[in-house]
Amino acid sequence: MAELLESQVAQILSDKYIVIAIGALAGAKVGMTFVVLSQGEEVKDPATGAVLGRWELPKGYLRATHVQERITTCEGIPAPGQDSRATDETGVLSATMIADSLRPETWGGSGGRLNVNRAQVAGVPRIGPISVGDVVRECRLEPPAAPTDPKAPRP
Numbered sequence: 001m002a003e004l005l006e007s008q009v010a011q012i013l014s015d016k017y018i019v020i021a022i023g024a025l026a027g028a029k030v031g032m033t034f035v036v037l038s039q040g041e042e043v044k045d046p047a048t049g050a051v052l053g054r055w056e057l058p059k060g061y062l063r064a065t066h067v068q069e070r071i072t073t074c075e076g077i078p079a080p081g082q083d084s085r086a087t088d089e090t091g092v093l094s095a096t097m098i099a100d101s102l103r104p105e106t107w108g109g110s111g112g113r114l115n116v117n118r119a120q121v122a123g124v125p126r127i128g129p130i131s132v133g134d135v136v137r138e139c140r141l142e143p144p145a146a147p148t149d150p151k152a153p154r155p
Contacts, residue, residue, distance in 0.1 A: 004137055004138040004139075004140070005022055005026060005027055005028060005032075005034075005137070005138040006022075006135065006136070006137045006138070007020045007021045007022035007026075007034075007135075007136045007137075008020065008021050008132075008133055008134060008135060008136055009021075009036060009130060009131065009132050009133060009134045009136055010071060010132065011132065012130065012131075012132060013073070015076075016075055016076050017065075017073060017074065017075055017076075018036075018062060018073075018074050018076070018130065019071050019072070019073050019074070020034065020062070020071065020072050020074055020136045021070070021071060022070075022071070022072055022136075023067055023068050023069050023070040023071050023072055024067050024068065024069055025069055025070060026070075028064055028067045028072045029064065029067060030064050030065065030066065030067055031063065031064060032063070032064045032072075032138060033061065033062065033063055033064075033077070033138070033139045033140070033141050034061070034062040034063075034064070034074060034136050034137060034138055034139055035058045035059075035060070035061050035062070035136070035137055035139040036058065036059040036060045036061075036062065036130050036134050036135070036136050037056045037057065037058060037059060037134065037135045037136070037137060038056065038057045038058075038059050038127045038128070038134070039054045039055070039056050039135055040054055040055035040056070040057075040122070040123075041054065041055070041122065042054055043055055055122075056135075057127055058079065059127060059128075059129075059130050059134065060076055060079075060130055061076070061077045061078070061079050061080070061139065061141075062074035062075065062076060062077065062136070063075055063077045080141055
């Protein structure tokens, strides 16, 4: 599998359009999907001390709309699983609703507490707004399923 393209937010044009610092020379193409990431501290293997990577949370998703030699203009798109029919007319989430939706206990499962060593709790990275310099990585999302006509005959 080919390595995913990685870059940074180079410029914020509006709340809908962002320029990233990667272009056609690096393999960017119109229609590619990217994720803007909030990165926490390095995570190390407890046995070897080797760095395993950084803990990440998505800040937003982008689709490339215009690719130049070294930069790409992208538009914001809904997160995977989010209703793509939502528009500005549906309103926006309040800061409290966003904060609640990003709490670790809402990421899946029952949200029950674990008996952990509290001295070793690293904490969740702060998820601020998308900013110039944020890491951007190609994200290969599955294309949405084609809508089905409930009246269409079944094979």
